[in-house]
Amino acid sequence: MLYIIGLGLYDEQDITVRGLQAVKKCRRVFLEAYTSILLVEKEKLEHFYGKDIIVADREMVESQIEVILKDADREDVAFLVVGDPFGATTHTDLELRARALSIPTKVIHNASIMNAIGACGLQLYRFGEAISIVFFTDSWRPDSFYTRIAANRQRGLHTLCLLDIKVKEPSLESLARGRKVYEPPRYMTVNTAIEQLLEIEENRGEGAYGPDTLCVGVARLGADSQQIVAGTMKELRQADLGPPLHSLVIAGDTHVIEMEILSAYRIHGASSPGPSAVQCETH
Amino acid sequence: MLYIIGLGLYDEQDITVRGLQAVKKCRRVFLEAYTSILLVEKEKLEHFYGKDIIVADREMVESQIEVILKDADREDVAFLVVGDPFGATTHTDLELRARALSIPTKVIHNASIMNAIGACGLQLYRFGEAISIVFFTDSWRPDSFYTRIAANRQRGLHTLCLLDIKVKEPSLESLARGRKVYEPPRYMTVNTAIEQLLEIEENRGEGAYGPDTLCVGVARLGADSQQIVAGTMKELRQADLGPPLHSLVIAGDTHVIEMEILSAYRIHGASSPGPSAVQCETH
Numbered sequence: 365m366l367y368i369i370g371l372g373l374y375d376e377q378d379i380t381v382r383g384l385q386a387v388k389k390c391r392r393v394f395l396e397a398y399t400s401i402l403l404v405e406k407e408k409l410e411h412f413y414g415k416d417i418i419v420a421d422r423e424m425v426e427s428q429i430e431v432i433l434k435d436a437d438r439e440d441v442a443f444l445v446v447g448d449p450f451g452a453t454t455h456t457d458l459e460l461r462a463r464a465l466s467i468p469t470k471v472i473h474n475a476s477i478m479n480a481i482g483a484c485g486l487q488l489y490r491f492g493e494a495i496s497i498v499f500f501t502d503s504w505r506p507d508s509f510y511t512r513i514a515a516n517r518q519r520g521l522h523t524l525c526l527l528d529i530k531v532k533e534p535s536l537e538s539l540a541r542g543r544k545v546y547e548p549p550r551y552m553t554v555n556t557a558i559e560q561l562l563e564i565e566e567n568r569g570e571g572a573y574g575p576d577t578l579c580v581g582v583a584r585l586g587a588d589s590q591q592i593v594a595g596t597m598k599e600l601r602q603a604d605l606g607p608p609l610h611s612l613v614i615a616g617d618t619h620v621i622e623m624e625i626l627s628a629y630r631i632h633g634a635s636s637p638g639p640s641a642v643q644c645e646t647h
Numbered sequence: 648m649l650y651i652i653g654l655g656l657y658d659e660q661d662i663t664v665r666g667l668q669a670v671k672k673c674r675r676v677f678l679e680a681y682t683s684i685l686l687v688e689k690e691k692l693e694h695f696y697g698k699d700i701i702v703a704d705r706e707m708v709e710s711q712i713e714v715i716l717k718d719a720d721r722e723d724v725a726f727l728v729v730g731d732p733f734g735a736t737t738h739t740d741l742e743l744r745a746r747a748l749s750i751p752t753k754v755i756h757n758a759s760i761m762n763a764i765g766a767c768g769l770q771l772y773r774f775g776e777a778i779s780i781v782f783f784t785d786s787w788r789p790d791s792f793y794t795r796i797a798a799n800r801q802r803g804l805h806t807l808c809l810l811d812i813k814v815k816e817p818s819l820e821s822l823a824r825g826r827k828v829y830e831p832p833r834y835m836t837v838n839t840a841i842e843q844l845l846e847i848e849e850n851r852g853e854g855a856y857g858p859d860t861l862c863v864g865v866a867r868l869g870a871d872s873q874q875i876v877a878g879t880m881k882e883l884r885q886a887d888l889g890p891p892l893h894s895l896v897i898a899g900d901t902h903v904i905e906m907e908i909l910s911a912y913r914i915h916g917a918s919s920p921g922p923s924a925v926q927c928e929t930h
Contacts, residue, residue, distance in 0.1 A: 370758065372663060372756065372757075373756060376664075377663065377664045377665035377668070378663050378664070378665055378756075379663065379664055380655060380660065380661050380662065380663050380664075380757070380758075381659075381660045381661070381662055381663075381664065381667060382660035382661055384664060385660070448758060448762050448763060448765065449765075449766075450762070450763070450765025450766055450771055451762070451765070451771065456768075456770075456904065456908060457904075459908070460904075460907060460908065463911065471766060473655065473656055473661075473758035473762075473763040473766070473868075473869055474655075474663070474757065474758050475653065475663075475731060475756035475757050475758055475759075475762070476758075476762045478761065478762040478765075478771055479731050479733070479734070479756075479758070479759045479761040479762035480731060480733070480756040482731065482732075482733025482734070482761075483732075483733055483754060483756070485739075487736065487739075488733055488734065488761055488777075489776070489777045489778075489779070489809075490776070491776070492775055492776055493772070493773070493774070493775055493802070493804055494771075494772045495772075496772070515802060519776070519798060521776055526772075585756075586755075586756055621736070621739065621740075621743075624743060625739060625742070625743065628746065
């Protein structure tokens with residue numbers, strides 16, 4: 365049996381009881397570690413599970429999937445995924461490959477940014493399509509999600525922006541030389557996301573959003589050090605949300621109850637909830 | 648401290664390790680039991696936690712919230728929620744009330760239908776706004792979500808339909824008599840949802856969807872008896888997905904990989920994946 369197990373948002377305690385029981389009976393345990401990360405070391409997980417963990421990087425999952433699936437028709441294998449197993453397309457691939465080899469699979473769900481973002485104070489059922497923002501490079505400044513933000517906001521919907529994570533990426537320079545050297549991990553901050561978004565708006569000029577648009581930045585969701593900050597893009601561009609991971613929500617139309625919750629997260633602090641500044645974004 | 652703890656999708660094993668530890672140290676434990684249900688008895692949860700559980704029905708949560716919050720500034724109180732705490736607005740109210748009373752709160756996240764629906768084979772990041780379908784009555788046949796389905800499908804997006812749950816609802820007749828008598832619990836099936844949807848389309852006639860639109864029905868998500876069935880509305884209207892809870896997804900445009908996964912869930916069985924019938928819905 366191949367168990368595909370969601371680990372939840374933050375650390376080793378976020379696995380479900382069902383998931384923990386499954387891990388404990390598996391012969392081999394893989395940890396997917398490039399579409400997202402847990403904010404805890406591998407060793408801590410190993411100690412908690414009483415199992416060795418093999419880190420499955422992008423290369424392994426994309427080109428050596430048979431290593432993971434080996435003997436999974438006869439013994440139990442765990443593939444651990446940060447968040448929920450269906451947060452990323454890769455795990456769908458894994459399930460399809462297993463199915464083709466007649467290997468039974470079982471998915472154990474958990475929280476992921478896609479539902480836990482409700483903690484930001486904006487109601488989950490009022491979110492439109494989610495988008496992903498990747499790091500700009502000198503030559504690659506993708507902005508195809510702009511129309512999706514615009515379409516969400518036209519309908520008054522909020523937009524969850526998943527921010528880029530670069531883990532074990534070969535440097536372009538090293539690829540050119542034919543010998544892979546990996547860049548240090550990089551995690552996009554709310555600040556960088558907003559800078560890129562504002563650059564895109566400046567180029568497009570269609571007014572999908574602007575410096576005065578209400579946003580909510582979320583850092584380390586589910587951790588004790590979790591931080592939620594609401595403010596305009598202009599304000600959040602400078603806000604320090606601390607270490608990774610960060611996510612960003614661009615608000616659509618907001619309801620009274622949403623504004624009431626957000627008031628506690630306003631960037632100027634609870635003492636000056638600045639309702640006027642915020643309400644300029646409501647319709 | 649008020650702990651608001653997500654229980655996940657199915658039974659007592661779906662709580663996270665962090666959540667279980669929190670419940671175990673709480674003096675009083677409430678279980679919210681009207682916006683969703685676990686598919687397991689209260690007694691099983693009590694045995695698993697080693698705690699008595701007070702079932703919090705709609706009346707308690709909406710009009711006796713002080714019972715739940717009593718002394719929560721001095722002792723630990725758990726409020727258990729099926730799925731994730733931010734799946735329903737009520738829990739937001741609870742947090743706001745706690746905040747007003749300066750009671751510290753901690754949210755412990757879990758899987759909910761809002762992210763676990765990715766298991767149906769359609770990619771989560773291609774879902775638009777979710778909708779809720781309530782039981783039609785003779786005099787009340789709400790269809791305001793129709794424009795939202797239409798808007799999602801115009802953009803090629805999938806629509807998650809949350810299906811009505813009626814637990815401990817006073818009967819209209821008993822309300823008229825001034826003495827509450829509760830109706831037996833009712834859970835909307837995929838069949839009823841589709842019947843209502845097709846009636847609405849017949850009345851509106853704007854072609855947001857129709858009998859040949861591809862849908863995916865999901866029953867008992869996360870349970871061993873989980874069932875996922877893909878087919879046209881016409882086909883799913885008759886499909887038997889068994890006991891509750893049911894959910895429905897109305898597909899937007901589908902990608903090749905989505906169709907590949909769905910092929911295993913086709914209503915005619917894996918032996919006749921019926922790609923032509925399905926692909927008529929792709930663009």
